[in-house]
Amino acid sequence: MNKRFVGVLTFAFLVAAGASLVLYRVLINRPQSTKAAPVMAQVALASRDLEVGTLLKEDDIKITEWPGAIPAGATTRSQDLVGRGVITAIFAKEPIIESRLAAKGAGGGLAAMIPPGMRAVAVRVNEVVGVAGFVVPGMHVDILISGNSPGSSNAMGTQTQTLLQNIEVLSAGQDFKKDNEGKPIMVQVVNLLVTPVQAEQLSLASSQTSIQLVLRNPMDHEVAKTPGTALHYLFNMSKPVPSQQQNTDLQSQPPRPRAPRPAPPVQVAAPPAPPKEAPFTMEIINGNSKKEQKFTSGQEAK
Numbered sequence: 001m002n003k004r005f006v007g008v009l010t011f012a013f014l015v016a017a018g019a020s021l022v023l024y025r026v027l028i029n030r031p032q033s034t035k036a037a038p039v040m041a042q043v044a045l046a047s048r049d050l051e052v053g054t055l056l057k058e059d060d061i062k063i064t065e066w067p068g069a070i071p072a073g074a075t076t077r078s079q080d081l082v083g084r085g086v087i088t089a090i091f092a093k094e095p096i097i098e099s100r101l102a103a104k105g106a107g108g109g110l111a112a113m114i115p116p117g118m119r120a121v122a123v124r125v126n127e128v129v130g131v132a133g134f135v136v137p138g139m140h141v142d143i144l145i146s147g148n149s150p151g152s153s154n155a156m157g158t159q160t161q162t163l164l165q166n167i168e169v170l171s172a173g174q175d176f177k178k179d180n181e182g183k184p185i186m187v188q189v190v191n192l193l194v195t196p197v198q199a200e201q202l203s204l205a206s207s208q209t210s211i212q213l214v215l216r217n218p219m220d221h222e223v224a225k226t227p228g229t230a231l232h233y234l235f236n237m238s239k240p241v242p243s244q245q246q247n248t249d250l251q252s253q254p255p256r257p258r259a260p261r262p263a264p265p266v267q268v269a270a271p272p273a274p275p276k277e278a279p280f281t282m283e284i285i286n287g288n289s290k291k292e293q294k295f296t297s298g299q300e301a302k
Helices: 003-028 196-208 244-252
Strands: 040-046 061-067 119-124 140-147 159-172 189-194 210-216 280-286 289-295
Touching: 119 196, 140 196, 159 196, 189 196
Parallel strands: none
Antiparallel strands: 040 061, 119 189, 140 159, 140 210, 159 189, 280 289
């Protein structure tokens, strides 16, 4: 290889290495740009884990700095939160948001968890009615009633039908905390979240009929149209079960009046025959002879 070419190549390598070293030192000694400090805001946070139904006190609230903007529904004053009930669990160091609290003056406990326009109705249950203890807060159930319809004949036997569907369980016994694991709880009373109209129906049904709770998937909100059944159809499986509307119509229809029997024909007596007219007698005297000739009605004399 040409020595001159090797010398030029070596010189170019040394110049490139020197330029790289100078550029590296310049970049190292360059002053670093300072980042802007984040904007801090005062926000009310939970000082501890707050369970559902807790009535907030001063010790439960801590005003501290929060990086960035204030979360929607949060507040900076503890006076707006003291005395209000918790309707959704709040964890420690989490902002206390308006949507997780009951309205002012509603207090805490179970009553604070009832939405406006709804009611909580207590229903007495046992191990069977309460679905072996799996009816826990947060679950959804259907309500079946069994009994005899007033005014109906006993030929159908006991009847069962679905009264209410997709009803939320607000509390089980004295526990109104929602259990995500769905552990069974043996209780004597459950509180169901219903409308005022449903509360009337459920109160009457619990005193006049037998109630059975049926557990359903909380994500299933479809209302099934069931015809109901009766004891008569359990022993006559070949016959179709009529719909509830048909049962109601049959019970509400008055009995059909029987057609009156035709009266026997009246025998009319024949009118009496007209009396026979007495023949007209004509006496004819011819000289010494005398004879009589009788004429009937309509007969001409000859």
